[in-house]
Amino acid sequence: MRFFTYFYENELEQLFYQKPSNFNKYSERELLAYGLGATLYMPATRPNIHQDILSKKHEGLTSMVIDLEDAVGDNELGKAEGCLIEELLKLYGEFSKKYLTMDDLPLMFIRIRSLEQMHRIKEQLGEAIHLLTGVVLPKFNAESGKAFLDEVVKIHKEHHPFYAMPILESNSVIHKETRMAELMGIKQLLDQYKDNILNVRVGATDFSGLYGIRRSVDTTVYDIAVLRDCIADIINVFQRSESPYVISGPVWEYFSSKPRMLKPQLRQTPFRERYGDEGLKWRSELIDQHLDGLIREVLMDIANGLTGKTVIHPTHIKTVQALNVVSYEEYMDACAIIEAANGDIGVQKSNFSNKMNEIKPHFYWAKKILLKSQLYGVLHEQFTNIDLIKKDIYAYHS
DSSP states (O other): OOTTTTSOHHHHHHHEEEOOOOOOTTSOHHHHTTOOOEEEEEETTOTTHHHHHHTTOSTTOOEEEEESSTTSOGGGHHHHHHHHHHHHHHHHHHHHTTSSOGGGSOEEEEEOSOHHHHHHHHHHHGGGGGGOOEEEETTOOTTTHHHHHHHHHHHOBTTBOOEEEEEEOSHHHHSHHHHHHHHHHHHHHHHHTGGGBOOEEEOHHHHHHTTTOOOOTTOOGGGSHHHHHHHHHHHHHHSOTTSOOOEEEEEEOOOSOOOOSSOOSSOHHHHHHHHTHHHHHHHHHHHHTTHHHHHHHHHHHHHTTOOOEEESSGGGHHHHHHHTSBOHHHHHHHHHHHHTTTTTOSEEEOTTSSOEEEHHHHHHHHHHHHHHHHHHOEEOTTOOHHHHHHHHHHHHTO
16 A cells, blocks of 8 residues: 555656655554545445445545444444444455455554444454454543553454554543543553554544534634644643654545635635646636635644544545645755754754754654655655645546
8 A cells, every 4th residue: 555556657756756655554553653644434334345445446545444433323333333344244255365465455444332342343353353454442531441442452463453543532621621631641541552552533523513613614623712722732742752642633524515605715826826827727626626625724734743634525535645745845854853863963054044953852853754754755846745636636627
């Protein structure tokens, strides 16, 4: 599996200074944590999931979650579990016949409702559970989380790794009076199981629901005060350099075009300066698809240190992943910082003559950039992330 397989090899050579590398569920955990990209959620009641995977229906897909929780109604839970088991057993049958390998599979997770359900599914899947990279644990909390993580450890084998991705979305996390105690309790718990934690996810939709809020297509999570403050505290606790976790950006839930009330969120100038009149046309295409709001939120995710994002529509996959590609300038700065971290100097001017690179304060940032660069690749100096998106926007309307 690799990002941007939908580009021809000559296009990759043209665009990338360092091309994306291959990865799968067996890759080193520290690196794999950055490899989820745009994680596509789908309800467990969806038919023909195994066929979609075999046919590579969703171009660019590298990770997916089959959801047994919020995406499934209480009255259809039995049906959903049955569908999940059936689809994964079919997929395992194809795998056993060597019609596909682990390199052909996206990172696959199931989102569960309860520990009892987790036990039930584990028993019914048998060996097919090894197709999964792990489990998503909704409404994760310090009180009940240990039992789930103990079960993850039981499933995990050296030759069949199995990871947990806890979602922070409960009222004890969003409520200000309990937040820090709960976050610190969760952090202490996760630290005991760190080898089995792939990343930490943020449940912005559940948080919003507790306050009767639903952000519009023109609004990012960072524009909603109660969400912004909570996300800031999650970053504060879980992204500290002494024991960090990769945090994934919260879900973007819009995918259809409707009349908009607010002005578009993409400035004309970058498009006009780089592409002229063609760039302005392309900007209009992004706005027509309501991708401008998604782009703005992903850029805010990255600015706040988050990597990847939950998505609920396959048209978002390429945009999210394109925006996470490392720029040539970022990469060269990161390499220079790592190379200079021998104690001889404390600061040096960037080769781009536009900033100072302070070795100790920027060291953790540089390590993250180099990890991301292995998976997402590094663009040539003359290209930007929007060049990666451009081709697909025109193809969408062709």
